[in-house]
Amino acid sequence: MKPATPWSLMTAVLLAACGDRPTASPVTPPGQAESATTKVLDASAAALQDKPPIEALNAYLDGFHFYSGRPQAQMEAHHYCATLNEDVIQCVIYDGNVEDAKLMGVEYIVSETLFATLPPAEKALWHSHAHEVKSGQLIAPGIPQVAENALMDKLVRTYGKTWHTWHTDLHRQLPLGVPQLMMGFTADGQADPAMVAARDQRFGVDSGRKREDRAAIAAPAIDPGADAWQRGQAFQIADPTQAHGGADHAAPAAPPSDPAANAASNKP
Structure with a gap:
């Protein structure tokens, strides 16, 4: 058993305390309804098998992602996270928070200390979290x-690397195409x-009020290697299936934003 840390002790209570509002998945995959036999097998597995990696998911975060290089293609993302240590968190990402929510992808989160050790080519795949936190999103x-x-x-003060594998935001009923790199605002x-307003209404929260409540949280200087899409370096894996080459993502990427404006937006 790994030793408890202040971070893990805090996050251990988050899921238990969670009072989230139901958010349904937007797609239903093709296939036959679950049979009685399958239901019995599932119930037996649930009762008899231990699932340590799943049970380690002890924090629930809700935020937003967009496709690297396609900032107009945005979606809500429900993160269920496990703390590996004080510098590394891993999350599974769903398109909802109900039982039949679809597994959209994964996000790895590292501290600014670890991020600083990464080579430039690797940093370009990661996004900063300062604005997501300070904005209340x-x-x-x-x-x-x-x-x-x-x-x-x-x-x-953390950075995330996120890959989506099932693009239910595009109403893909199956996980088609190759993984797509995601970014944060x-x-x-x-x-x-x-x-954002639809999410806020569903959860009964106010992002603007949260921005005010987080004014005392100090915004760090963003590592210039992160958020590479702002510099026109929007990496994606070439997709031979063309699942991401249609009108859904045809709009050009937004021009790189002003770094000075970004810094100002992240100030308390």
Whole structure:
């Protein structure tokens, strides 16, 4: 058993305290309904098998992603995370928070200390979390404000690398194509306000109020190697299936944003 840390002790209570509102998946995959035999097998496995990696998921975060190089293609992302140590967190990402939510992808989160050790080519695949935290867009549903602020005070200095494998935001009923690199927002005016407002209404939160509540959280200087899409370096894996080559993602990437404006938007 790994030793408990202040971070793991705090996150251990997050899922238990979670009072999230149901968010359904937008797609239903093709296939026959689950048979009675399959239901019995599933119930038996649930009762008899231990699942340590799943049981280690002890924090729930809700935020937003967009496709690297296609900032107009945005979606809500439900993160269920496990702490590996004080510098590394791993999350599975779903398109909802109900039982039949679809597994969209994964995100790996590292501290600024570890991120600083990465080579430039690797840093280009990661995104900063400072604006997500300071803007109020990233939330930990169902926990008291003081606990959420403590969690955000840690996350504001982290970086994430995210791959989506099932693109239910495009109503893909199966996980088609190759994984896509995702990014996080870095400045005001990038996230679709209707998307944020719909999430806020569903969870009964106010992103604007959370921005105010997090004013005392110090925004770090962003490593210049992160958020490479802002410099026109929007990496994606070439997709031989053309699952991402249609009209859904045909709009050009937004021009690189002003680094000075980004820095200003992340100030308390």
